[in-house]
Amino acid sequence: MLSIKLLKWIAFILSLLPLIILILGIINFINLGPNIVEEVLHRTGNTSLNLLMIVLLIPLMAKHSLFRNFLILSRMLGLFSFFYAALHLSVYLFIDRSMSILSIQDDFISRPYILAGMIAFISIIPLALTSFRRAQIRLKELWKKIHQLIYLGTASAIIHYIWQMKIDLSIPMLYLVGFLIILELKKGFRAT
Ligand code: HEM
Numbered sequence: 001m002l003s004i005k006l007l008k009w010i011a012f013i014l015s016l017l018p019l020i021i022l023i024l025g026i027i028n029f030i031n032l033g034p035n036i037v038e039e040v041l042h043r044t045g046n047t048s049l050n051l052l053m054i055v056l057l058i059p060l061m062a063k064h065s066l067f068r069n070f071l072i073l074s075r076m077l078g079l080f081s082f083f084y085a086a087l088h089l090s091v092y093l094f095i096d097r098s099m100s101i102l103s104i105q106d107d108f109i110s111r112p113y114i115l116a117g118m119i120a121f122i123s124i125i126p127l128a129l130t131s132f133r134r135a136q137i138r139l140k141e142l143w144k145k146i147h148q149l150i151y152l153g154t155a156s157a158i159i160h161y162i163w164q165m166k167i168d169l170s171i172p173m174l175y176l177v178g179f180l181i182i183l184e185l186k187k188g189f190r191a192t
Contacts, residue, residue, distance in 0.1 A: 004069055011073045015080040018047040019087075037095050044088035045117075049161065049175065051081035052124075052154045056182050063189065075131050078150075082128040085121050113163035116156050123153035154179055 002010070022040055025032030032039045055078045061067040097103045107114050126146050130136070136143045158179055161172040 002069065004072055007069055007073065008076065011076060015051065015077060018043060018084070037091065040091050041088060041096065044084045044091060045157075045161070048081045048084035048088060049154070049157050051077050051084065052150065052157060053175065053178060053182075055081065055150065056154060056179070060182065060185050060189070078124075078127060079131055082124050085124060089117075089121055111164070113160050116160035116163055120153050120156035120160055123149045123156060127153070151183075 021030065022032075022043060024030045025036060025039070055074050058067075058070050058074050058077075062071045093099060093104070097107065127149055130139060130143060130146055139146065158172060158175045161175060162169060165172055
């Protein structure tokens with residue numbers, strides 16, 4: 001079994017990899033395609049959602065003794081998910097919309113999936129703010145309740161993804177199926 005320290009390092013480097021790829025793309029070291037802003041939006045959004053799904057999967061995997069150590073990764077991966085979501089939102093506000101209040105207002109009406117993204121982002125803010133050990137000890141039962149917001153955050157992010165797709169819904173639908181399976185498995189584990 002991997003030592004905890006090594007496991008943490010591997011998770012840290014893998015979580016940082018999408019950011020490194022983005023930076024290399026921005027400085028033109030690798031090709032991110034013709035529309036870099038759109039590519040950065042897509043990559044940060046996908047990475048944030050992938051990490052949310054992994055955080056939901058970890059407690060299920062940890063039921064198996066081989067993956068028990070994975071539980072210590074939840075906090076780091078959750079914080080990385082928040083980091084990529086914040087980057088995603090910043091790219092949208094500051095670069096895609098150039099901080100134009102009118103354009104953002106317009107978008108909320110003409111592209112309602114933005115609202116679902118906003119709900120997803122707001123839902124995971126309390127998780128990031130209370131992710132520290134001291135908050136967990138202080139808040140006790142309330143901490144558990146706050147961290148249930150991950151379900152709202154993930155569900156809204158998947159709706160946000162499905163809603164914006166114009167043609168091929170297969171990938172966001174896979175996320176939805178994965179999310180429903182995770183919920184079903186969690187229910188099963190709670191019942192036993
Ligand atoms: C936890 C929060 C969020 C997550 C996990 C998330 C996730 C995603 C995902 C997976 C995509 C699709 C990427 C693809 O097509 O490959 C996406 C696209 C996008 N998101 Fe988000 N998102 C979040 C919050 C937001 C917020 C708050 C905004 C803006 C206020 C936003 C604006 C956008 C835009 C403009 C796109 C690109 C849509 C297009 O290509 O037309 N997202 N997001």
